[in-house]
Structure formats: C-alpha cells, structure tokens
Amino acid sequence: MNVLVTAGNTLVRMDRVRSLTNVFSGRTGAAVALQAFERGHAVTLLTSRPETVVELRGAPLPASGRWKEMIYRTFDDLQHALQDQVSQGGADVLIHSAAVSDYRPAGVYAPDPGTRFQEGEKRWESTTAAPPTLIDRSADKVKSDEPELWIRLVRTPKLIDLVRTEWGFGGLVVKFKLEVGIPEESLVEIAERSRRQSAADLMVANTLEGMHQWAYLGPLQGHYQRITRQELPTRLLEAVEALHREKNHG
Template sequence: MLRGKRILLGVTGGIAAYKAAALCSRLTQEGAEVRVILTEGAAKFITPLTFQTLTRHPVYTDTFDERDPGVVSHIDLADNADLVVVAPATANVIAKMAHGIADDMLTTTLLATTAPVLVCPAMNVHMYAHPAVQANMETLRRRGVYFIEPGVGQLACGYVGKGRLAEPEQIAEAVRSFWADEREESRTDGPALPLAGKRVVVTAGGTVERIDPVRYLANDSSGKMGAAIAAAALEAGAEVTLIHGRMSAKAPEGVEKIGVESALDMFEAVRSLWDRTDILVKAAAVADYRPARRADRKIKKHGDTLELELVKNPDIVAWAGEHKTKQYIVQFAAETHDAEENAMDKLRRKKSDLIVLNDVTVPGAGFGTDTNIVRVYDERGKAADWPLLGKDEVARRLIALVAERTAARNGADRTPGPDGGE
C-alpha cells in the first residue's frame, strides 16, 4: 500500500525520538520513500546517521545547508511529499506550527507544504493538558492537520498519565489509512472516514433532578467518556450532536451541542433528533428517578427527617430500542457487582446493538478519571475486551468497532446471505 509513496518524517527533540527510528524503518520496509528532517533538539537524542542508514537518503537538519544548487531544499521537500508526519511532536513545535513560526528546517518546510500533515504529540502529562497546548492543537485541527493522540502510561519524566508517543505500528496504520481507499476512489486529503455521511448522537454527563430552587439530585459523571466519543465520531467523518447534562469535560469543537438539565430534558432531545439519527451512543449517567414534586421555594428545615417521594424517569435507551428502524444503538453500563450478567440483561431488554461495560469499583475505571477499563458485548456475548486505556483511546476503538459493525450490517441489508443475516 505504501510502495512509491513519498513521506516526509519530521523528528523533534524529545526522548520519544527513538520511536521515530522504528517508525522510519517500518515505513521504509513497506515500500515508502522516506525523507527525514531532524530538529536541533532531536539530533541530541538520536543521530542523523541512524535515519540516513534506514532511508538511504541524506537527513536534513539545517535550513541553510543547501546541498544541491539546483533546488531550494525545504521547498523541494515540501513539494515532493505526499504526506508529512511529525513524530514525536513536542509542545514547542506544535506552538510554532499554530502560530506560523518558521525558524528551522522543519517548521519552514511545514509552512511550505501543501501535503496532508499528521502530528503525533509526545510530552509530559501536564504539558499536554495545558490550555495553551490544547488551544494550539485545536487551531491546527481547524486548519486540517490530523493528530494521533498520545497514549497513557509511564512517561520518561516519571509521571504516569497521557503523553506517551503513539506506538510506531499505530502511526504506521494511520499512514496506511491515507491511501486505504485508493482502489475505490482517489483520496489524497486524509485518512478514510468510516462514518462519513452518518448522523451520530452522543449523550454525555450527568442529569440534575431538582428538589427545590437550591437543591438537586445528581451523580459523579464528568462527561469525559461521552465527550471523547463525540470527538472520535467527528474524526471518523460523522455529523455529531452531543446532548449533554452536567459535565466537567470540555465538549469538542465542531460538534452540535445541546445542553440539558434533567432526564426528561435529555429524553426530549433524543426524541427530537431520532428520525435523523443513524447511531446513538448513550454514555450519559441519567437519573433513574426524580422527585415527584419540585418545590417552588427552598424547603425549610423542619424536624429530624425529610421524606422525599421519587418517581421513575423515562428509560431513554429502552425507548430507543422500541422505536429503532435504521438506528444502531450503543449503551454504557456502569456496574458494581454481577457486571456481565447485568450488562447482558440490559442489552437484551433494551434491544441495544452493543453495550459497553465498566466496573466502576476498579481503580482507573470510575467516574471522573481520564482512563477506563471496558468490555463490549453484543447479543452473542463479548465482542471486545480492552485493558486500562485513556478514554480518548477507548472512544477511538469503540467508534472503529461501531463503524465496522454498521458497515457490515448495511452490506448484509443490501446483499443478504442464505439465512438473511450478516
């Protein structure tokens, strides 16, 4: 798939530069013609000779080191690249890219190229989470730059968190996806978009059930998982609507956002979009019950006890299961005991297509964390089992699974087999 493709690899100054050598080797072995630019910082971690040996081409480090009088090197590299990959990408180079700074060979070439750009960040967890870095990345996304988010794990600085450079195979797979559909249609503008043309509705966060003007019933949901799913669906090419209750996570840019308060509000929002929905991912923590009566004024303290009558809220997923026609339904189940049994029961009763189970008693899988540990089930049983991962990575894997399942179902609908099924 990569034979004859011209890939420009930019390597910046981080300890993860050693992984860039493994990536370069993999791309070269798959037939790509790889050219490498090292920043001054990168050359302190790994030598130009390493990449020269792997690619059989000169390695570029200095804008003013012009070796061929017939061309301007950074323009020639920019013009001849089919794809530019920056791995690892430090906070510094991401900032330079966002603000148009061109003070070395790599950033000068990046300004000159019209090829797609794939950026693979790697840095300390707090650096990655810093608002400046996130704002710079969002600026680049709006300009069409693609990102592979870093993984979660042990960092060279000693911290454990999000900031590890994606593994070389993961980056290579993303590179392959730029040309995956070439036999069906010519694509040079980025990766294949498996949910292009689909309308995805994601619910996220926790609902608030008012007791009186100053008190309410709520839960610990942060909305991080739902926000990550909305972002992953958007990256997969879908038109995304995020219906969210109370949440601390930031909703991704580029999705339609509908803010709600109560379970009834969320139910009405889902119903209003139902006929135009292709995929529903119900990741919100919705209250099962609400106060039977909401006081108009603050309830004053009287006596030692207070009786509060609760009534059942509508079950959004159950309603969706009863009313689905073309829709594909994914629900989440946060369990504390008998997890698999309870999840399968919910899947069947509510007629969902997939259920994502997480045991909230397990460290790293509860509310408010940046990580999750999930198992995914369909009507036949376990469909996927993922270890401790960042919620962004869980979201990407889930969306990939949903895209695969919906594509298979649509294909089966068009050309049924002998038993009429998939």
C-alpha cells in the same frame, strides 16, 4: 455516519432551588464524540458538561456542519432533546453514555410531631393514639426549619428503552452499563442481559471500581472484550463502523 452521543449527568428537581444528581462528568461520552468527529463523522453531542470537550481538546470545538453541541441540565431536558433528535430520523447511531437519573423526587415530607422513625427496627411509630403520619412539605423552596425531611423517590423512565419501542429509532444503539462491587464475570452476564432488554447493538460495561482503567465492549464476534479506557473511543467507533457497513452493504 451521523452520530448522536449523550454524555454527562442529569438533575432531578427537589424544589426550584435544590436538585439531586450523580457524580459523573461526561468525559467518556465527550471523548467518544470527539473520536467520531476526528474519524470524519457528523456528530451531535447532547451533554450537561460542555466543559469536558474543552478539557479534552484544550480549546472549544466550533459548531460546523459536522459538529453540534446541545446542552441539557435536567432529566426532562435530556428526555425531550433525545426524543426530538431521534424522531427527526437523521442519526445513524445513538451512543447513549449519559448517566441518567434512575429516580426523581415525588414529594418532600416531614414527620408529624407525634411520629418518629425507629432506626434500629427500620419502621415508623407514633407516640400518640393516632397512626404515624407524614406531612407534605413540598414547595417552591422547601423550608429549612424541619428537624428532618423525607424525600419520596419514584422511578424515571429508562430512556434507552424508549428509543426503539416508543420513538421508533431504526439505527444502531450503543448502551452503557455501570455496576458496583461485582466480579467481572457477573458484569458481562448482566451487561448482555441489559443489552438485549434495550435492543441495543453494542454494550460498554464497567464497574465503579475499575471505571478509570478498563471496560468491556461487546458482543464482538459473539464475545465481550476487555479493553483499556484509553482504547475505548477508538475500539468502540471501529465496532460501530463495522456494524454500520454490515447493515447497509451486507
């Protein structure tokens, strides 16, 4: 198989020198990519954290006919690279484990001198007759002399949802889902709804609290299976290989 894997986090720019991101390292995606390579598949790894490959192997994996790494940094970088790779039509499966930014800055604002935010009531108020006003402070480098700044965030496109509907990908899709502070029964229900929404073939789901110990993988024979994190790369590739055989050979 030709396997396309995304791994790592994304940056979204606040200005030319500041960014918002998340804490994820891309270790899971790198481990899955390496497992796919070891099982004889051709792998393209889109990652923001190429050092994780070295950490897992103890040495870099040289580029070859079966291994290619492409490095991205920002949300836009990943969107363009993923669309390009998917549109080329060479991938049999997309394993989308990257922790993609859900929001991006759409403006940086400071309260007008006559405007203040009432924390207790969670509302803006004016100390003058004028209505509460925010002043746009967006710039190549936002000044650091304001007492406070407010960043407006807007939703980013869900890249996994564009893969089939906008980019026409016909291969297998594996989606990853992370939740916080919910019971495992609810996690499985949320994961399956999310899988269907994205028309993914498989889902890997876990919680922030359990992410280093276990994950749910499914649906396998109609159910989700709880597996250890150590098992995940192998079990996931076994499931993908079985689906690929079924799809191509019946």
